[in-house]
Amino acid sequence: MTNKQTIVSGIQPTGRLHLGNYLGALKNFIKLQNDYQCYFFIADYHSITENYNPKDKPQQILNLAADMLAAGLNPKKCALFVQSDIPAHTELAWIFNCLTPISYLERMTQYKDKAARQKENINVGLFDYPVLQAADILIYHATAVPVGQDQDQHVELTRQVARFFNNRFGQTFTEPKSLHTETPKIMSLADPDKKMSKSLGDNHCLYIDDEPKIIAAKLAKAPTDSGDAKSAGAKNLLTLSKIFSSEKLYNQYLAAAKSGGLRYGDLKKNLAADIAAHFTDYRQAKQTLLKNPDQIRKVLAAGARVASAVAKKTMAEVREKIGISY
Ligand code: TYM
Numbered sequence: 001m002t003n004k005q006t007i008v009s010g011i012q013p014t015g016r017l018h019l020g021n022y023l024g025a026l027k028n029f030i031k032l033q034n035d036y037q038c039y040f041f042i043a044d045y046h047s048i049t050e051n052y053n054p055k056d057k058p059q060q061i062l063n064l065a066a067d068m069l070a071a072g073l074n075p076k077k078c079a080l081f082v083q084s085d086i087p088a089h090t091e092l093a094w095i096f097n098c099l100t101p102i103s104y105l106e107r108m109t110q111y112k113d114k115a116a117r118q119k120e121n122i123n124v125g126l127f128d129y130p131v132l133q134a135a136d137i138l139i140y141h142a143t144a145v146p147v148g149q150d151q152d153q154h155v156e157l158t159r160q161v162a163r164f165f166n167n168r169f170g171q172t173f174t175e176p177k178s179l180h181t182e183t184p185k186i187m188s189l190a191d192p193d194k195k196m197s198k199s200l201g202d203n204h205c206l207y208i209d210d211e212p213k214i215i216a217a218k219l220a221k222a223p224t225d226s227g228d229a230k231s232a233g234a235k236n237l238l239t240l241s242k243i244f245s246s247e248k249l250y251n252q253y254l255a256a257a258k259s260g261g262l263r264y265g266d267l268k269k270n271l272a273a274d275i276a277a278h279f280t281d282y283r284q285a286k287q288t289l290l291k292n293p294d295q296i297r298k299v300l301a302a303g304a305r306v307a308s309a310v311a312k313k314t315m316a317e318v319r320e321k322i323g324i325s326y
Contacts (some may be wrong), residue, residue, distance in 0.1 A: 008038075016054070025148055026071055038078035096135055150317060253267055
C-alpha cells in the first residue's frame with residue numbers, strides 16, 4: 001500500500017486535443033503522476049451524450065490514448081484506461097442518481113450550453129453527465145481532480161453527491177477538490193472572449209498535433225489590440241507566451257505591452273515557432289504509437305485491471321451500505 005493521495009481525471013474522446021485541454025489538464029496529469037496515485041481515463045461514455053458517428057469512436061479512443069502517452073503519461077506511474085471498461089462507474093452512477101435532486105442538475109451551465117447547441121438531441125445522458133462524473137471520481141476515493149476551470153461546477157456537484165451519500169448511508173466517500181494549472185481557462189484564438197473549445201470550430205483552437213505551418217497561420221489571424229495589451233486577445237497571447245517562450249522573451253513582450261509598443265506580428269511569429277517546437281517530440285511519438293495500436297490496447301487493458309480492482313472494492317462496500325447485498 002502507498003500513502004500517496006489519489007487523483008482522478010478524464011478526457012472525452014471527441015477528436016483532437018487543443019491547447020486548452022493540454023494546458024488546463026493533460027500537462028498537469030504528466031506532472032502529478034510523479035506524486036500521486038493516479039487514475040486517468042478516456043471518458044467514452046460521456047462522449048456519446050453528444051452527436052457522434054459510431055464508426056469514428058474506436059479510432060478516437062485510440063488517438064486519445066496515443067495523445068496522452070505521447071505527451072508524457074507513463075503507464076508505470078498511472079493507471080490509464082477506458083471508462084467503459086470499468087462498468088462499476090455506470091453502476092455507481094445509477095446509485096448516485098437515486099440521491100441527486102433533479103434541480104441540482106438543472107443548474108449545470110455546461111448542460112445548458114450543450115442543450116442549446118444540440119436542441120434536437122437533449123438526451124437524458126447529457127443531463128445526467130455530472131452524476132457519472134461524480135461516480136468516476138468517487139469510486140477511487142480521489143481527494144483531488146485535475147481539470148480546467150469549466151469543470152469546477154461538476155466537481156462541486158461531486159462533493160455534494162459524496163455528502164448526500166455519507167449523510168444517508170454513513171461516511172464512505174471523500175469530498176474532492178479541483179486542482180488547477182496556472183492556466184485553467186485558455187481562450188479561443190479567433191474569439192478570445194470565449195473559452196477555447198472544439199464546438200466553436202477549428203479556427204478557434206490550436207490543436208497540439210497541428211503542423212507548424214498551421215500553428216503559424218492560426219496565430220497570425222488571432223485578433224489583438226494596437227499595443228497596450230488590455231484586450232482579451234492580447235492577454236491570451238501573452239499567457240501563451242509566458243508558457244511557451246523563454247522567460248527573457250516573455251519579459252520583453254510584457255515590458256513592451258506595458259509601454260504600448262508591443263509588435264504583435266513578432267510575438268505571433270516567435271510564439272508559433274516555440275509552440276511548434278514544444279510539441280515536436282510529442283508529434284513524433286504519437287505517430288510511432290499509432291503504428292502499433294495493439295500496444296496501446298495492452299496499456300489500456302493493464303490500466304483497466306488496476307482500476308477495476310479498486311472499483312470492485314468500493315462497489316462491494318456501497319452495495320452493503322445501501323442495503324442490496326443479501
Ligand atoms: P473534456 O474532454 O471536455 O476536457 C478535458 C479537460 O480539458 C479541460 N479544458 C480546458 N482547460 C483550460 N482551458 C480550456 N479552454 C479548456 N477546455 C477544456 C477540461 O476542463 C478538462 O479538464 N467532463 C470532463 C471529462 C470527465 C472528467 C471525469 C474529468 C469525465 N469524467 C472525471 C474529471 C473527472 C470534460 O469535460 O472533459
